[in-house]
Amino acid sequence: MTELALKGAPVDRARLLRLLQDYGVYAGVAVLLLVNIALTPHFLSTENFRTQAVQVAPVLIVALGMALAIGSEGVDLSVGSVMALSTSLLSLYLGYGPWVALIVAMLGGAVIGLANGSLIAFIGVQPIVATLALMVAGRGIALVLLPQLKDVRDPGMSSLGSGDLFGIPYLVLIAAALALAVGFTVKRTTFGRQLLAIGDSRPAAQLAGLPVRRVLIVVYVIAGVLAAIAGVLATARLQASDPTSLGTLMELSAITAVVVGGTPLSGGRIRIGGTVAGAVLIQLLTATLIKHDLPPSWTQIAQAVVIVLAVYAARERGKR
Amino acid sequence: MTHTHTERPARATGGGASPGKDIDEAPLGASRAERLSALAQQHGALVTLLLVAIGASIGFDTFLTGDNLENMAVSSAFLAIVALGMTFVIITGGIDLSVGSLFALGGVLGAWGSQYGTLVALLLPLAVCGLIGLVNGLLIAKARLAPFIVTLAAMLAARGILLAITDEGSNTYLVDEKSFFASLGQEKLLGIGVPVWITVALFVVGAVMLRRSRFGQYVYAVGGNEDAAALMGAPVARTKIAVYTLSGLCAGLAGALNAAWLVSGVTILGTGMELEAISAVVIGGTLLTGGFGFISGSLVGVLLLKVIQNVINQIGSLDSAYQQVVSGAFLAVVVIAQTWLGRRRRMM
Numbered sequence: 001m002t003e004l005a006l007k008g009a010p011v012d013r014a015r016l017l018r019l020l021q022d023y024g025v026y027a028g029v030a031v032l033l034l035v036n037i038a039l040t041p042h043f044l045s046t047e048n049f050r051t052q053a054v055q056v057a058p059v060l061i062v063a064l065g066m067a068l069a070i071g072s073e074g075v076d077l078s079v080g081s082v083m084a085l086s087t088s089l090l091s092l093y094l095g096y097g098p099w100v101a102l103i104v105a106m107l108g109g110a111v112i113g114l115a116n117g118s119l120i121a122f123i124g125v126q127p128i129v130a131t132l133a134l135m136v137a138g139r140g141i142a143l144v145l146l147p148q149l150k151d152v153r154d155p156g157m158s159s160l161g162s163g164d165l166f167g168i169p170y171l172v173l174i175a176a177a178l179a180l181a182v183g184f185t186v187k188r189t190t191f192g193r194q195l196l197a198i199g200d201s202r203p204a205a206q207l208a209g210l211p212v213r214r215v216l217i218v219v220y221v222i223a224g225v226l227a228a229i230a231g232v233l234a235t236a237r238l239q240a241s242d243p244t245s246l247g248t249l250m251e252l253s254a255i256t257a258v259v260v261g262g263t264p265l266s267g268g269r270i271r272i273g274g275t276v277a278g279a280v281l282i283q284l285l286t287a288t289l290i291k292h293d294l295p296p297s298w299t300q301i302a303q304a305v306v307i308v309l310a311v312y313a314a315r316e317r318g319k320r
Numbered sequence: 321m322t323h324t325h326t327e328r329p330a331r332a333t334g335g336g337a338s339p340g341k342d343i344d345e346a347p348l349g350a351s352r353a354e355r356l357s358a359l360a361q362q363h364g365a366l367v368t369l370l371l372v373a374i375g376a377s378i379g380f381d382t383f384l385t386g387d388n389l390e391n392m393a394v395s396s397a398f399l400a401i402v403a404l405g406m407t408f409v410i411i412t413g414g415i416d417l418s419v420g421s422l423f424a425l426g427g428v429l430g431a432w433g434s435q436y437g438t439l440v441a442l443l444l445p446l447a448v449c450g451l452i453g454l455v456n457g458l459l460i461a462k463a464r465l466a467p468f469i470v471t472l473a474a475m476l477a478a479r480g481i482l483l484a485i486t487d488e489g490s491n492t493y494l495v496d497e498k499s500f501f502a503s504l505g506q507e508k509l510l511g512i513g514v515p516v517w518i519t520v521a522l523f524v525v526g527a528v529m530l531r532r533s534r535f536g537q538y539v540y541a542v543g544g545n546e547d548a549a550a551l552m553g554a555p556v557a558r559t560k561i562a563v564y565t566l567s568g569l570c571a572g573l574a575g576a577l578n579a580a581w582l583v584s585g586v587t588i589l590g591t592g593m594e595l596e597a598i599s600a601v602v603i604g605g606t607l608l609t610g611g612f613g614f615i616s617g618s619l620v621g622v623l624l625l626k627v628i629q630n631v632i633n634q635i636g637s638l639d640s641a642y643q644q645v646v647s648g649a650f651l652a653v654v655v656i657a658q659t660w661l662g663r664r665r666r667m668m
Binding site: 075115119123124125126128129130132133134135136137138139140141142143144147248249252255259265295296297298299300301303304305307308311312 | 415463468469472479484592598608642643644645646648649655659
């Protein structure tokens with residue numbers, strides 16, 4: 001057995017690794033599903049699937065924007081703070097009606113994204129540093145606007161958070177629609193092609209005459225708006241605005257989902273299907289640990305291990 | 321301005337063979353504009369600190385009191401020790417996001433260990449946090465993973481370990497107030513708190529290490545151009561492993577001293593501290609692109625952040641959230657200025 005495997009090692013190992021990178025996340029989701037169906041009581045119920053899907057929706061929406069940023073060879077660390085800002089703006093403007101509040105919240109995300117994008121595209125600041133500055137300032141602004149937790153009592157918001165269409169929660173429908181839209185943008189539009197070219201090699205894209213700055217700015221604006229939408233949806237689900245804690249460590253979950261899903265940190269390649277599966281994988285992993293009464297500390301350690309393993313697996317491709 | 325003159329010779333000799341010397345080189349055949357921009361990069365933070373401090377002492381009677389200064393000095397000390405390790409990491413072109421969690425973990429381990437004596441209370445946090453830093457370094461240098469993602473994972477893992485050993489955060493270990501360990505945090509020597517003395521000593525050691533030792537030269541070389549450093553024969557992997565270990569050790573020590581100061585291992589500390597430390601280092605003039613930076617700047621950066629925080633607290637009517645807004649804005653301004661100054665230099 002071992003000898004046979006060793007014989008064809010160079011080719012097979014590379015191919016196996018590639019398969020693992022591309023489809024490992026789906027296998028991981030399948031394994032976790034099977035394990036849970038076998039071992040976890042009451043796992044196989046509509047109610048449970050609903051809960052899991054509703055919980056994963058905001059993470060997924062943030063991860064979609066993160067996938068674009070990572071595909072452009074950047075990263076957006078400010079997404080969690082944008083969620084906080086969006087929840088503050090939402091509850092401040094809810095008096096003018098839910099639509100106005102929603103638009104203001106999304107505008108807030110767009111402004112932060114515009115600031116990120118301008119720093120990165122025009123001034124040439126590294127993405128990690130630019131978005132770090134906005135991460136610090138963003139949560140500060142959110143807390144200045146709304147210093148403490150505030151209940152959100154609005155019929156529109158509560159139906160958004162807990163309502164459904166044909167039995168599928170609105171949150172899940174919105175997340176799915178956004179995933180399709182972002183997937184289409186990456187695969188089928190000029191913007192998507194330009195984005196991947198820039199992520200592959202910015203100097204080459206520049207020489208080819210691509211509008212590098214404009215594309216980068218749009219990427220971070222989209223990431224900001226998506227994070228703001230996630231903030232609105234999370235607020236609607238929790239029926240409360242909590243700028244102190246909403247979205248903390250969200251950048252980590254989103255990056256994990258993207259990386260686990262097979263998008264390399266080195267840019268030039270985006271896998272939206274993998275990102276969706278990556279977000280589901282993290283959610284299932286957390287749910288599995290919680291349902292088996294493992295404390296949150298173990299969940300955190302497990303998530304850390306998964307991140308490192310995923311990045312380690314993805315590293316081989318970057319080297320080739 | 322005296323600082324300008326006292327610092328230059330040390331920098332010139334220390335930076336002699338390092339790729340981080342591009343700014344030292346500037347004054348040789350440089351135009352006046354170029355020299356000014358180099359000066360602004362090195363001493364902008366110090367000038368700002370002096371201006372803010374002078375403004376604050378004129379504006380608030382309570383600013384220049386012994387109590388207030390002592391308070392600011394001690395609370396700066398812990399962040400300064402974390403920023404010291406971070407400076408080494410950033411000069412190599414890396415970043416360490418795990419320091420906030422390691423700071424908290426160090427505090428909890430120190431408080432728990434203090435029941436077995438001061439030696440355990442100091443060595444346990446150093447060993448555990450140093451080990452986590454070592455793992456960070458190995459993953460970054462040997463497995464070649466991106467520093468921010470490795471240390472982000474370490475931040476999560478360290479917080480998880482902290483929760484696991486404190487009964488999910490509900491158990492706060494206390495330090496015996498009469499123990500020698502507690503006196504490390506609380507005693508005063510010549511009217512100045514022991515943590516402040518320790519910090520000053522560490523900064524002197526750190527500055528000498530960075531400026532005068534072979535290791536310091538390697539740190540600059542790795543950050544300046546990793547491939548060139550490897551071709552020159554610098555031990556790139558070992559240097560990287562060393563800086564992340566050092567950063568872990570610094571964060572653990574700072575946490576332990578903070579626990580001695582508070583006489584308890586508070587579990588919720590340290591969130592966002594990595595951002596404060598990075599901000600301080602960058603504001604102090606160290607380039608996030610690596611290859612250039614100095615230890616004294618990080619100290620100035622820490623003091624500047626703490627003075628601004630103090631001023632915001634003095635105003636009273638302002639919420640502490642303004643501190644974050646100001647820090648973030650400050651960070652953005654500094655980074656813009658640095659990028660702009662760097663570009664000008666390259667063009668000339």
